[in-house]
Amino acid sequence: MKIDAQHDFGTRECPGCACEVPANSNRCPICGYAFPARAGLQRGLPWIVAGLLALLLLPLLLSLAAR
Ligand SMILES: [Zn+2]
Missing domain, CATH: 2.30.30 (SH3 type barrels.)
Structure with a gap:
């Protein structure tokens, strides 16, 4: 084919x-x-990962700060 x-x-x-x-x-x-190069997703991906990491780490940092 x-x-x-x-x-x-x-x-x-x-x-x-x-x-x-x-x-x-x-x-x-x-x-x-x-x-x-079509880098729409490739350019955005590190920021998505960074955002997710920030969302995961933020409660941890807040709980440490509240201690
Ligand atoms: Zn041409």
């Missing part, structure tokens, strides 16, 4: 040459523009 990646992921407009390029490619095949 052949999967057509271009149809699965759609296209997006290249900021460099305004051409439609496959959305799953990280470099424009026409002008060579390198798209920034």
Whole structure:
């Protein structure tokens, strides 16, 4: 079974040459523009972990402070 990646992921407009390029490619095949890595989740993940740690540690710190 052949999967057509271009149809699965759609296209997006290249900021460099305004051409439609496959959305799953990280470099424009026409002008060579390198798209920034999709780091939405990867950028947010450390903050989510930090937030969860803070939520876990905050009651502990408060209980220690109340002592
Ligand atoms: Zn381009």
